Amino acid sequence: MEILRLAGAIIVFIGSVFLFLGGLGLLRMPDVYNRIQAGTKATTLGSMCVFIGLGIYHPALLSRMLVLLAFIVITNPISSHALARAAHFAGVKLVKGSVCDRLEVEEAEDAASGSPDPIGNDTINDDRPAGDLGGGG
Amino acid sequence: MSGSGKRSGRIGAVILSGLMFTLIYVFWTGATDPYDISIFTVLAFGTCAVFVRGGIFPRPGLKKIAYAAAYIPYMVVEIVKANLDVASRVIKPTIPLNPGIVAVDTKLTTPIGRTVLANSITLTPGTLSVEIKGSRLYIHWIDVQGHGGEEEAKMIVAGFEKYLEVIFG
Numbered sequence: 001m002e003i004l005r006l007a008g009a010i011i012v013f014i015g016s017v018f019l020f021l022g023g024l025g026l027l028r029m030p031d032v033y034n035r036i037q038a039g040t041k042a043t044t045l046g047s048m049c050v051f052i053g054l055g056i057y058h059p060a061l062l063s064r065m066l067v068l069l070a071f072i073v074i075t076n077p078i079s080s081h082a083l084a085r086a087a088h089f090a091g092v093k094l095v096k097g098s099v100c101d102r103l104e105v106e107e108a109e110d111a112a113s114g115s116p117d118p119i120g121n122d123t124i125n126d127d128r129p130a131g132d133l134g135g136g137g
Numbered sequence: 138m139s140g141s142g143k144r145s146g147r148i149g150a151v152i153l154s155g156l157m158f159t160l161i162y163v164f165w166t167g168a169t170d171p172y173d174i175s176i177f178t179v180l181a182f183g184t185c186a187v188f189v190r191g192g193i194f195p196r197p198g199l200k201k202i203a204y205a206a207a208y209i210p211y212m213v214v215e216i217v218k219a220n221l222d223v224a225s226r227v228i229k230p231t232i233p234l235n236p237g238i239v240a241v242d243t244k245l246t247t248p249i250g251r252t253v254l255a256n257s258i259t260l261t262p263g264t265l266s267v268e269i270k271g272s273r274l275y276i277h278w279i280d281v282q283g284h285g286g287e288e289e290a291k292m293i294v295a296g297f298e299k300y301l302e303v304i305f306g
Contacts, residue, residue, distance in 0.1 A: 029234075
């Protein structure tokens with residue numbers, strides 16, 4: 001039992017180190033996109049380690065921690081994608097010295113060729129039958 | 138309606154979601170009482186029968202399940218690599234950066250397949266999906282290789298597409 005508790009504590013510690021590095025990255029990175037990168041990745045593994053470590057420390061909680069882990073892995077990238085997309089359409093530029101910005105270039109091309117919808121909502125290919133707005137799944 | 142033949146219909150979707158909700162309930166509460174579990178199973182399947190529609194989940198098959206099972210450890214390894222990558226950048230005195238947004242076309246046709254691909258890209262080393270337009274993915278890359286053309290960007294998605302093409306079509 002003692003060895004399980006020790007292992008759990010060590011894993012929680014490793015997770016907190018990753019969370020700390022994520023916070024450090026958030027401070028040190030030069031622009032929005034790089035900060036989002038540091039934030040997403042470090043918090044994903046950091047939370048995973050904390051949850052697993054807690055599950056090992058308290059075996060009664062292990063199954064609950066697995067559910068939390070699945071939700072974290074599903075929702076974390078979605079939130080950072082939404083932030084990055086919003087930042088780009090709010091006009092946040094990449095940091096000086098960036099190699100390329102294909103999204104901005106191609107958007108300018110679309111605007112020049114007279115595309116009616118610069119954000120591209122018309123082009124999302126959702127394969128749904130027309131008129132079917134039901135949620136679910 | 139590309140790829141619609143490979144997706145499960147309404148009944149299949151109801152069974153899949155009902156099983157998923159029951160599993161989450163059992164894992165979350167740690168319920169062992171058969172009476173408790175059976176009540177919840179009936180409720181879960183009843184709710185799914187009312188609200189779930191077909192055409193979202195891929196139709197399960199042996200090959201797809203095997204690929205999905207192989208995809209999970211692959212993702213775990215990628216996530217660990219991503220974290221070591223970010224950690225090693227963050228602690229250096231000057232952060233080594235070569236960022237840019239690259240574009241790549243994906244071979245996946247289904248919306249759910251593209252969703253999983255975009256999320257996987259976000260969780261892997263140095264890449265973050267910024268936007269999807271149709272089949273075109275725009276990816277923020279922390280360390281752009283070459284001049285950030287299509288060829289280099291293909292490297293990001295190739296590893297995932299190998300699995301996701303089989304699972305989602």
